[in-house]
Amino acid sequence: MTYSIAQAAERSGLSIDTLRYYERIGLVDPPARDSGGRRVYTDDDLGWLAFLTRMRTTGMPIRMMREYAQLRRRGPATAGRRKQVLLEHRASVRERIAELQASLDVLDYKITHYEQIEHTYVEGITA
Amino acid sequence: MTYSIAQAAERSGLSIDTLRYYERIGLVDPPARDSGGRRVYTDDDLGWLAFLTRMRTTGMPIRMMREYAQLRRRGPATAGRRKQVLLEHRASVRERIAELQASLDVLDYKITHYEQIEHTYVEGITA
């Protein structure tokens, strides 16, 4: 199965411009072209894009995704280093989750505080 | 207790420049000044800064923090709306945590995959 850039955009959730941008900066290999010079994406390409968007939503910087892409290009010999990159990133995602969880607690506390104020206010009126 | 801008920066974890920037864009009220025209921060100011940095680490956009700051300035009558802002933000933080958790699963999967490759590779050598 192959896909036009519009289809690849739809399936990856990236914009057409972003797809071309990723190609420009070396995040994705230049896809094949049809007779008219148009980009043709394969299922493999889409798989890679799915991985990229996944990493992007976790806040992996483009710099890091590029490093990973380069390693991938160099084949199986770089598997160890790629794993290293993922391990590092996993650690930072875990940290980020912990940070967010801590902030959730602060939010809960603040919200409860506002609920108490509301309560007091209502009592003040009815009293 | 009062603090110079350098002390406020240290205690809040923000840079001196960021403190002045936040003031410029209306995120914090202009603090008092000493006889020489220098900013003097109070414990209250620091409390507000702590809250802001907390919200910032959760990805609350400055636009939203500004809205909240404005409501706060208008006093207790806006408590309901402020609570609303926090509720909304809490929902988005929860969503974000779920997103990250899902991505952690993908990372775990990928890492396991690399471990299997390594394993195979080692066996290939020793065999």
Added chain:
DNA sequence: GGTTGACCTGGAGTGCACTCCAGCTCCTAC
């Protein structure tokens, strides 16, 4: 054969959140 619509390129522009800078004023300590 002309119009339409998708796609192409190189390059400029955008929004966010800072960060840095030049040139100045104070206060303090020698």
Added chain:
DNA sequence: GTAGGAGCTGGAGTGCACTCCAGGTCAACC
């Protein structure tokens, strides 16, 4: 009284990750 350090202002610059644009090509349909 002067050297140094902290702080001041308005404004320019930065890095990131896109996003938009002008001007052009190409295939297909009427």
